[in-house]
Amino acid sequence: MADTYLNFVSSGVGKTLAKKLGLPQPAHLRRHKPGAPLVPGPVLVLGPDDGPSDADDVAAALLGWDLDVRRHPVSGVRWGAVVLVLSEVTHPEQHSEHVLGLATTLRSLATGARVVTISRQATSSDAPALAAARHGVDGLVRSIAKELRGGATANGIVLAGDARAGAEGTLAPLRFFLSGKSAYVDGQFLTVNDADVVAPADLDKPLAGRVAVVTGAARGIGAAIAKTLARDGARLVLVDVPQAGEHLAKVANETRGTALQLDITAEDAGQRILEHAQARHGRLDIVVHNAGITRDKLLANMSEDKWDSVIAVNIAAQLRINDYLLASDAFRDAPRIVSLASTSGIAGNRGQTNYAASKAGVIGMVRSTAPLLAGVSGTANAIAPGFIATEMTARMPLATREVAARLNALKQAGRPVDVAEAVAFLASPDAGAVTGQVLRVCGQNLVGA
Template sequence: MTDTYLNLVNAAPFAGVAKRLGLPRPVELRRYRPGAPLVDGPVLLVGTGAGAQELADELLGWDLDVVRHHRPKQRLGAIVLVLDDVTDPTALSAPVLAAAEALRDLRPGGRVVTLSRPAADTTDPAMAAARRGVEGLLRSLAHELRGGATGNGILVRDGLPVTVTSVVGALRFLLSGRSAFVDGQFLTVVDGQGTPDPDADRPLTGKVAVVTGAARGIGAAIARTLHRDGAHVIAVDVPAAGEALAGVANELGGTALQLDITAPDAGERILAHARDRHGRLDVVVHNAGITRDKLLANMDAARWDSVIAVNIAAQLRMNEQFLASDVFGAGGRIVSLASTSGIAGNRGQTNYAASKAGVMGMVAATAGLMPAGATVNAVAPGFIETEMTARIPFATREVARRLNSLQQGGRPTDVAEAIAFLASDAAGGITGQTLRVCGQNLVGA
């Protein structure tokens, strides 16, 4: 769906008018394009610990222009702030202010990424204060960035080097155009699992992936992105969407499976399909979902129960079947679609918000049940430009688009890119988490 306002404020003479009136001025985001540079310009890496130099050496191995000190008017593609060794809030001053001096030279579409430790990993009050301080400053900074630039953070559990595979993989994702609509968020690397992706541009080469709700919208975008990254795709949707489902599967050279995911044997049928055609199943994306909106005072059992059945109960049942099967084995990935409605709530969506909050609770608890090397995570989209949001009344839609730091709606591909990263080998140390793809929505946590 076209964002007419975004196009207008980036064209003369409307750009000047919008600036004078103080109107929101969203810009076209820097998104992934095969063959494009990972970062548009030099990367300033700030930090004094041993980890900072180790990470600088890693980035140099990517053929990036890495600088340790900023020169005035040197245009930067990214700023990486390594704060893994801070032990007291006063220690934040020097590195943070050094990065601050370079912010005005950050290019449009630039990236700011912090690397630090989780506050929960220490019982030392000063150290916990410093670590939590990094989270506060990064989220605030993300609100300040302009020109489509984003700010995100990586939390590295105590005892892990900042150069383990999943830290490096998360950094590559957050620096790249794949993370265009991820802003003000943190990814936590919980262990040293994960192996380098054999091909940075096609990290899912040879993987077998199933995507539910794949006939249209975000589901179709996920299927296309996984295929672009090298996966063999099994596209799943209800029989009523059979024609559209077949179109997506044929486009990708994959297979279509018409299936009601609320059926008791849905997971077993998916496993049988994957086993018969590929011999295994590597990636499961639980995308299928429905809405049946109504104020709670007017809610009936049919609306409530149908949303719970599709959005969370089906996933719980299928996951049990997947984890009990040797078709879905070591190194497997499960990624579920949550929603910012499950974080902040949304008027008229108590059933939907309960189901999506349930998804986040499910992945956090399921992480401890996964086989060694396997992960389960969720992605929580905010306002995404889809056929569904196109039906929202004009004024409401315009307000919803602007209520984030990037001042625009995301695209289905933005959700798909986050899922593709979490499905990759490099994300093996990230599990039990929910990554928001919302442009740093101003509502909720």
């Protein structure tokens, strides 16, 4: 959906008026376009350069992607990205050398540039100074993200355990964060482990040979997820309620998938999904739990049926389906589970106690499901969208909608494709080092947590 306000303040009289009145001035975001460069200019890798280092490993990997990689800031360059490698910092006093190097580049970032940090996870067993140095990166990145302009974003990768900066398990999320696929992901972190990950043979078709089921696929975010997974090479089983059958069939035709009309709250939903996938496609590798409903009321006015229906669809159905799949020998080849949570499940939202409880439940579910899949190289993760422009949000009152759309660092609503791109990344084989995570696709929402 077109953002009329963004278009108005991007040029001419609208741009002048916005400056004079101090109104938000969002930028057109750099989203993925087939054939476009990974980044819109040279990449600066900052970090230790006085001997073998993690920064050297990252720079070498980026050179292998045929990027223009530099190790030192120079004037007159419009940087497409800056990768700040802080994984070897052991004391907060060591931040300044590299962070202030980043500071000199911020006014020279290209439109839609990316800033990405690579750091190590702080643990309770760390010495206090080491933990302070590592956890300090959290505040650093989130603050940088709020200072950037021109549609630029800042995100971070956190190395856990024995994870290495130059390993594919780290490079895959780095590639995602640098790309246009992460346009609405801002001020966020992904923690990676030391799983043995191999890059797909064809980066344009990372899901080739994989079969994915998407629930709630008839419209909106679900339809966008289906189209994005199909673009990336997946074969699809698309699920929605019978009432949405016509729209579901249309999406299935567009993506060359198969449609399954099914109420996911049915006791045998997991069995029917797996049987359909095996009968039509011979296997099942990816489950995207997108289906969800809202029944908003203040808690004082909440009825039992409104509460129970939201819990039934948004979390209980996912648990039941997962239980069936986890017990099956047919869901064992590095499977992926990606569930749609919400920023409401993180920060809460007035009038959404039932919805927020269900979406917080999704977050708890994926964190506990992840270890259950580790033995078969599987992962479970969640996406927490913020304010996404859909048919549903278009029906909101204009003033309410505009305020909600601007309450983030990027000062605009996301699009369904922004959620879909994050889902596609977490569903891919090279996201195997990311599990039990919650990735917010919210433009760095400024309200709540």
